[in-house]
Amino acid sequence: MPSWTFAIRGSGAMWRRFWQSVPAPGDNDLFALRKTGEMTIEGNLKPFMANLIYVKEVLAMPRLLDDKT
Template identity: 50%
Template structure:
């Protein structure tokens, strides 16, 4: 992996701790229970969310582990997304998919039903410098 790939993977590895520090976001996701695949196109993570908290996170692929939906973007897209003030078109998860630098696949109902939760969850590295 290149340095930027490593930086993005490290930013994702910090997500559980960042989420634990955001009580309002945990409260917003209190009804959410889902297993998903989140990360970069180079290194994704199996993420288990229960009652709005990340209870398990393991680097993919994990043999025989299922997931409901996956959201993955290129390392360059995550780096741009995690800027303190991202440029237009790089500021939003759905904008990244529209640009073609991110994919959303699987059963997207839990993602769309809890869209603001996932937008805020995946933006948490912005406050810590992201992958910069």
């Protein structure tokens, strides 16, 4: 049985926009996408918020690959 503490969910199209090397305004931040309803953040938010900068940086890493693919 899968187990998770928190989940960050969005459509494939949303992730592709988020991972562009220079995302459009509103597609560049997890909370902006959550506010528009394109992304959900669910589960135990305490570890998510405690490690927010790390989580944001890890999720933004694919942007560095955009120009190389």
